[in-house]
Amino acid sequence: MKLALAFLAALLLPLAAPAREAPPVASDVQVEQRLMRIAEELRCLVCQNESLAASRADLALDLKREVRELIKAGKTDDEIREFLVKRYGDFVLYRPPLKESTALLWAGPFALLVGGFAVAAIFVRRRRAVKATALSTEDERRADALLKGEQP
Amino acid sequence: MRIGLIIAFLALVGLLAVGLTLNPREVPSPLIGRPAPAFELPKLAREGRFSPAEMRGKVWLFNVWASWCVSCRDEHPVLVEYARTKRTPLIGLNYKDPSDDAIKWLARYGDPYDFSVVDANGRIGIDYGVYGVPETYVIDRAGVIRYKQIGPVTPQLIAQKILPLIEELEK
Numbered sequence: 278m279k280l281a282l283a284f285l286a287a288l289l290l291p292l293a294a295p296a297r298e299a300p301p302v303a304s305d306v307q308v309e310q311r312l313m314r315i316a317e318e319l320r321c322l323v324c325q326n327e328s329l330a331a332s333r334a335d336l337a338l339d340l341k342r343e344v345r346e347l348i349k350a351g352k353t354d355d356e357i358r359e360f361l362v363k364r365y366g367d368f369v370l371y372r373p374p375l376k377e378s379t380a381l382l383w384a385g386p387f388a389l390l391v392g393g394f395a396v397a398a399i400f401v402r403r404r405r406a407v408k409a410t411a412l413s414t415e416d417e418r419r420a421d422a423l424l425k426g427e428q429p
Numbered sequence: 430m431r432i433g434l435i436i437a438f439l440a441l442v443g444l445l446a447v448g449l450t451l452n453p454r455e456v457p458s459p460l461i462g463r464p465a466p467a468f469e470l471p472k473l474a475r476e477g478r479f480s481p482a483e484m485r486g487k488v489w490l491f492n493v494w495a496s497w498c499v500s501c502r503d504e505h506p507v508l509v510e511y512a513r514t515k516r517t518p519l520i521g522l523n524y525k526d527p528s529d530d531a532i533k534w535l536a537r538y539g540d541p542y543d544f545s546v547v548d549a550n551g552r553i554g555i556d557y558g559v560y561g562v563p564e565t566y567v568i569d570r571a572g573v574i575r576y577k578q579i580g581p582v583t584p585q586l587i588a589q590k591i592l593p594l595i596e597e598l599e600k
Contacts, residue, residue: 322560335525336560339551364558366459396437 308348315344315354319361320369328371458558458577465491465568466556470546473523474532479546481572488598489518490591491566492542492582493554495526496534498562504581505538511587512541517595521545524554524562567591569598 316330323334329341340361347357358370367373375383412420460466469480481491492508494501512519521542523531528547535545548554557566560579567576576594578586 336551339555343552343555363459364555365560366457366558368457 305349308345311348311354312341312345315348315357316341318371319358320371322365322369329369458574458579460558460566460574461577463574464572465566465574466553468546468553468556470522470548470553473521473528473545473547474535475544479520479544481568484518484520484568485572486570487518488570488595489520489568491520491522491557491568493522493524493557493559493562493564494545495524495562496530497526498524500581501563502538504563504583505541507582507584507587508541509539510584511582516592518543522548522553522557522559524548524559525551565591567594567598 313330317328319329319340321327321329321332321334321337323336324332327334327337329337329344332338343360344357347360352360361369367379373379373382465481467481469478471478490511494504508519519542521544523545525548528549531545531547535542551559557564558577563581565578565582566574569575575598576590578591582591
């Protein structure tokens with residue numbers, strides 16, 4: 278019996294092994310998750326259509342290292358964003374704050390939409406106006422005659 | 430109506446044309462008008478360390494460069510020429526560059542800098558908002574950044590922007 282137990286216990290040994298091998302890439306998974314969450318909202322300055330999270334550019338890696346350190350230092354997300362904005366400007370934020378210099382950015386699409394509706398409305402009106410100019414009785418009589426196959 | 434449409438179309442073309450001529454790489458730096466971030470870094474190829482506070486009372490240029498940076502090579506003769514005039518101190522920030530490579534590079538192409546400081550891991554570069562080497566800062570007597578050039582400095586830029594600015598700052 279003892280032997281059997283020992284044998285079973287021995288079978289379980291390998292299960293413990295992987296836990297010791299291959300330490301996680303980041304020492305702290307939570308830090309890494311927060312880093313990714315923040316970095317997804319930040320623009321990589323070298324490759325401007327990529328987020329910091331997705332980028333493998335050298336500077337992006339440096340900035341991620343920097344953000345990682347700030348997280349470990351106990352900074353809040355806002356403080357970290359502020360850190361980067363102070364150095365690189367609002368441009369690093371994928372959601373820039375609403376202020377004078379970004380007003381056009383925020384309002385522009387809506388202004389275009391409103392403009393589009395206005396143009397559409399004018400078109401529709403005009404078309405209606407064209408319809409509204411009814412035929413004169415004389416024209417109507419001629420049209421009727423034509424339809425019936427008579428000479429007007 | 431026709432005319433209205435044509436005007437709208439031309440306005441759109443105009444808008445897009447202007448958009449095409451803008452350079453999306455030119456990100457306005459929030460550092461203009463702010464004090465140059467403090468640091469203390471070892472000097473390249475010589476004894477001692479440097480901190481920007483030592484430059485108080487002087488207008489100076491701070492140029493970020495690296496031996497691996499291709500456009501730094503284009504810029505280099507312009508800086509060498511500028512250094513020859515001895516108009517202001519010119520200090521280099523050797524950015525993420527193995528010092529051996531940097532020293533060799535200067536030996537080969539000439540050293541326009543009063544000296545360079547070594548930012549091995551790019552930490553100070555981040556403080557200065559560096560994202561495309563070369564970059565050049567004009568820093569005033571009070572240690573405030575007055576101008577930042579992203580990308581190579583050209584003779585025109587020196588003549589039309591940097592020299593007039595230095596003159597104004599030295600008044």
